[in-house]
Amino acid sequence: MGINIAIDGPSGAGKSTLSRKLAERLNYIYVDTGALYRTVGLYILRKKIDPSDVEKVEAALPEIEVSLRYINGEQYVYLNGEDVSSDIRIHEVSQYASLVSAVPAVRRFLFETQRRLAEEHDVIMDGRDIGTVVLPDAEVKIFLTASAEVRAQRRYNELLERGQQVSYKQVLADVCRRDEQDMNRSVAPLKPAEDSVIVDTSDCSFDESLALLYQTVQERLRRP
Ligand code: DC
Numbered sequence: 399m400g401i402n403i404a405i406d407g408p409s410g411a412g413k414s415t416l417s418r419k420l421a422e423r424l425n426y427i428y429v430d431t432g433a434l435y436r437t438v439g440l441y442i443l444r445k446k447i448d449p450s451d452v453e454k455v456e457a458a459l460p461e462i463e464v465s466l467r468y469i470n471g472e473q474y475v476y477l478n479g480e481d482v483s484s485d486i487r488i489h490e491v492s493q494y495a496s497l498v499s500a501v502p503a504v505r506r507f508l509f510e511t512q513r514r515l516a517e518e519h520d521v522i523m524d525g526r527d528i529g530t531v532v533l534p535d536a537e538v539k540i541f542l543t544a545s546a547e548v549r550a551q552r553r554y555n556e557l558l559e560r561g562q563q564v565s566y567k568q569v570l571a572d573v574c575r576r577d578e579q580d581m582n583r584s585v586a587p588l589k590p591a592e593d594s595v596i597v598d599t600s601d602c603s604f605d606e607s608l609a610l611l612y613q614t615v616q617e618r619l620r621r622p
Contacts (some may be wrong), residue, residue, distance in 0.1 A: 400520040400527035401426070402535070403615060404528035407542035408577050408588060409492070410549030412599055412607060413524040416542065418471075420615065421522040427468060429515050431525035431532070432495065433475045434508045436486035437464045439494030441477055449497035456503040464511065477553055489562055489572075496576045499526075500583040528582055529591035538618040544600040546573050563567065 403426065405417050414430050421428035439449065441462050447454045465476045474483045485491070498504050506525075512532045514519055524531070530537035544552075545573055550570035557564050580588040595614050599607040 399517050399535075401537050401619070402516050403522040403538045403540070404522075404526040404529050404533050404536040404538045404591070404594075405522060405542055406526055406530070406588065406590070406594070407524075408549065408573075410573055411542045411544050411552040412552065412604070413542050416599075416608055416611055417522045417524045420611055422471060423522070424522070424615070425610065426520040426522050427515065428471070429471065429512065429521050430473055431508070431512055431523060431528065433466070433473065433483075433486060433502070434511060435499040436491050436495040437475050437477050437482055438462060438504055438508070439491050439496075439498050440482055440486050442498055443491060443494045449494045450501075451525060452501050455501050456500050459507050462507075464508070466515070467513070471529075473533070483569070485586040487560070489557060489564060492572065492576065496579050499577065500585065502585045505585055508520065509521045526588040527586035529594050530589065531586045534591070538615050539594035540614060541593045541594045541596045542611075543596065543598050546570065546577065548600045549573055550558055 405413050407413050418428045442449050442455060442458060445458060447458060449455060461477050467474045467476065474481055475486060476482065509532065512523065516523060516533055523533060529536055547570065550566065550573045553573060554566045554569040557569065597614060599609055602610065
């Protein structure tokens with residue numbers, strides 16, 4: 399087992415950008431587990447399957463092969479051999495990912511991929527259930543959060559930068575809906591692990607958040 403750092407939290411808390419930077423600094427591999435759920439979501443969307451139909455989603459899983467590759471520290475995700483790293487970022491896929499992630503068979507399907515990476519490398523893994531389910535023995539567990547408004551604003555800016563046409567109001571509504579779904583599902587709901595450090599970045603700039611995270615990780619790793 400490598401050294402494992404688990405970073406969980408709601409969407410838009412800055413997990414992926416902060417985790418990526420932190421991994422760079424520590425020379426760890428950054429594993430974005432949301433990308434795995436997004437890839438399953440993308441397949442379901444392309445096949446026009448209802449993402450809330452548990453049986454149909456489960457039946458589609460044998461047709462799906464998801465793999466990750468790391469090139470210069472960047473994570474690329476493949477769906478049946480096709481690089482879908484940018485396709486999984488479209489707005490519509492977020493909602494599909496959230497819905498398929500509530501299907502227990504989907505979580506089981508992706509569990510091994512996540513465990514294997516953590517066994518083979520020093521990782522910073524971000525997601526919703528990393529500290530609670532996937533890596534319960536992680537050396538450091540962080541629950542990264544921010545207010546829904548701040549998270550929606552960040553997501554909105556990100557989507558604008560990618561040239562997507564959305565309104566702030568719509569993004570805020572989507573953030574709240576996904577929080578609701580991710581926190582209230584019966585399997586692996588989004589919640590802080592008991593031994594996690596809660597880091598709230600609502601009032602922090604990116605650099606302040608990164609410094610805070612780095613310090614938290616260093617303190618925890620130094621503990622016997
Ligand atoms: O982090 P993200 O927004 O890319 O994740 C997309 C969806 O996947 C999110 O709504 C919840 C789900 N997810 C999950 O259930 N467990 C994880 N470890 C990561 C993501």
